[in-house]
Amino acid sequence: MLKRDLNRRSFMRASAGAAAASVLGVGGPARAQSDEPVRIGMIYAKQGPGASIGEYLQRGSALAVEQAGGKVLGRPIELVWLDEPNPQVSQQNMQRLVDESKVVAVVGGNYSSSALAMMSVANREKVPLILTGAAASEITGKSCSKYTFRTQATVPVQMAGLMPYVSSIGKKVYFITASYAFGQDILRASRAMLKQVDATEVGVDEVPINTADYSSYILKIRQAKPDVIVGGLVGGDFSNFLKQWNEMGMKDKIPYAAVAVTDTDFWDVGPQASTGIYIKPWYYNNPKNTAAEQKLIEDFKRKYNQPPSDKTWSGWIGMRALLESIEAAKSTEAAQLVAHLEQWKNTEGEFPFFFRDWDHQLVRPAVIVQIKKQITDKFDYFDVLKNTSATAEETAKAFGTKEDIGCSMPSL
């Protein structure tokens, strides 16, 4: 009886205590800490010409979260995905992620112009931003920021890998580039290298974005009689160009070389119109892919019934770097995250790759690929020629010195 009374009494006491605790919030934080999701923002295009690229980037980031068991620091991860239609809206969406969703960090930004706009919010709000595209030099150069990290190699690094190939094809070069930061960067970097590779410029066209018809440009190229074209067109514009280049019978007449292309550019136009030599961050059918990358390919194929594009890899590695840095920091606090992203290193390949601590650029070789002579697979368009650099020292050298880059980053 006594025992039962005691039990009843202790039960009543415990219940009252629990009720009081729940009202007063005593004992809550520990539970809230483990249950409350860690919100991570993503800014990838959902509509317009970049929607396809945005989808592959998002799938890569989401897969990284899935491979981490959907948790970080033992807490569930909640991904909030907003659109990247243009610089203005991307910037507003970055602000919304910070103000409304209270994200701990943002992964995304495929276009240099949007990335630069998003960086201003990341800086002001002190939220880490990992850019998964955006190749313009100034992002980790003169506009570099303590809160911004970038996975894609800069334009000069990619051009340094491409130009020796261009020169081996022919000495008379014609440029056709997009008329914004990315295209202008290509022109600057290539022109700086022309003398070095013993080539000359025979023509240049800076093409407005969203150009539908390239026939007039192609006629000009034909008239200039170059040995090789160096291109800097992006997304739908590049696909339109390739299609019309083939339609006007130029595909096998003048070789085409470019940087910062993605697999979908070619999947969109099909084997008949695909041609050229390119620099890409990654290719799924590369014998040098690491075990983790093989796992990414298998998981992606299982889920979507097709291989991943290089954009999937970019979204995946950006998210992985963030999650691993959160785990290492044992915190989601911004300053801690930045410090641990600066120390983050991937050691799965032949030599490590990492974000350089003084400009936050991922220092990692890209791959040089060439369209296959005979494309028999719906997705496998390329032969991998080689990496842009073969050793850690060569890679570090290719990414330039502090003086070359011009980033002067203030402390946190």
Add this chain to the structure above:
Amino acid sequence: MLDTLVSQAANGLVLGFIYVLIAVGLSITFGLLGVINFAHGAFFALGAYVAWQLFQLFGWSAVILAPPVVGLVGMAVEVTIIRRLYGKEPLLSLIVTFALALLIEAVIRYAWGADGKPFNPPPAFAGIVEVGPLLITKYRVAVLGATTATLLGLWGFLAFTPYGRILRAGSRDPEMVELLGINLPRVLTAVFGLGCMLAAIAGVLAAPLWTVSPSMAANAVMPAFVIVAIGGLGSFRGAVVAGLAVGIVTSLTIQFWPEAAAASMYALMFAIMLLRPRGLFGERWERFE
């Protein structure tokens, strides 16, 4: 140099003719329905996708069915959505048709995926034609032929058939047409379908030249609006002349001043608007005054 100029002008004509088809549909829809259809470009993209699907299923000959299919979709959209906009604030039709454009793009993405679809010219039209100084591809010659035939057919329909007369009368005085015992709502449905069908023909012809993707209309809609403004709202003749002018001016600007290529059609519109605010062949329309 002459050969390049001639070839540039010819290629400009092809581009202009594709724009004309889009612009004429837009112009007819506005003329009779009084609705500025921001979703017109979405029907252009839908035409390309339906053509791609028919090609996959039944081969090249089935592609010809794509425009009527899109025309039927347009008629269904008119009955369910557009009809409610007649006589309302112009701003409302802008907002609703803009939303409709986003909806159709999303439906395309849902049905066919966000990736583009490989679609090349038919083998019969592969290759180049070189006649004297002129260089043009066989497919572009075929596009010129198809657009010219479509525009002539449309002109004949509007000018010489009783249905064409009803359309022209309805665009100026719909009340009077209805008082004469003509079922105007049915006419309006048919006109919207016709406009969508013209956009779809342009989409089918552009599909082997441009990337077939859900947002492919983004490159075509703005030139179409510029052409309608230059030619004069509701003017068939104006749309044709303005479309060809925009195509040729754009091509020649690329040749001589490529940096200004995107701005050239706007400069042309600016000049025409200053000289003739109603557009080249625009007339005073009582119902829109």
